[in-house]
Amino acid sequence: MFSHARRLSWSGEKLEHQINLKGLTDPSIDLGVPGGRELVGLVDAFVTDGDQEGAREAVIDMLGFEAFVDSAAVFGNFEMMNRIAEGSGIPIPPQLVEREDQMMKTLGLYDILKSQQL
């Protein structure tokens, strides 16, 4: 979460998007990424067993079929990476957390950090 929120913010700034990271924690808020609402909806539908067909159609309608395939691949990649992180217990450098204090608060990451005792 932490590193990808940072990368989202960084790349969005370079592309002159108005990124609002709160859209990652609250899907009712506009993330500022083209198709972001549909992409978040796709993730939610499959991680929480929601309306999967509707979510697929929404991504395809908004972004096209190739983007949907990309989405499925990235979904798979990060299901993989989450298991690598949890299984290996890779630590986060404390100085990195300190530097991104505002983002940590915006995304509620201190709670996750605490609960996992990283």
Place this chain on the structure above:
Amino acid sequence: MDTEKHDAWDLHCHINDASAAEYRSDMPEIRTDIGAVIGADFEIMAGPGAVLTGSERVAIAASARSGNPSDTLGVFASHLYQSPATVAADDVSRAARASGFPSVVETIGIVARLSAADRFCEVMGFDPKPLPDPTDDAPTGNVQNDLKKRRAHVPMPPGPIPVALDLVPSEGEALRAMFGPMYMTEDEMSDPHFRRTPGLDTPQLETIAARISLINECFY
């Protein structure tokens, strides 16, 4: 990026519900690098690891999917596959006491890459790719024995997640091989203007990555 396209059947998957069948009539082209990397990874699964045989490796994958393990490594594999956010240091230690850290690292690699393939198929509406037939070759013995277990659950070199499995070099290499087709290559990651053509750009890719990690309570 100009990618060759191919029929969905080359993924050795099957359309398993009506909604996905409707998509098939529109596409059925999926860029070949995804199917190729998943296919290659299943061959790696079937072959010998550093300490585990091909049969043991495929059995770990089967335990992960079924949720019905029969040994300590299988229990760990099933736990990591089904509920990764609840895996704790004690779970890893228990598996390592029974089987050794190299076996545990192989298990993490197998389960993690299996989940990439399975979730891809699930989102696409395909059946899971059938597990491969294992080979009989002997384990390689290639383990980086000089690595130390510091703050992490397993011995690993300093560095980011892509090197987390380098106690067993073949697992680290297999992990890194997945990135390009399933996310971005290292070069692409350094370019904020990257866009797969046609496909997603960096902010869109990172949106998916961040949201999955948040729901899975994966801090990193």
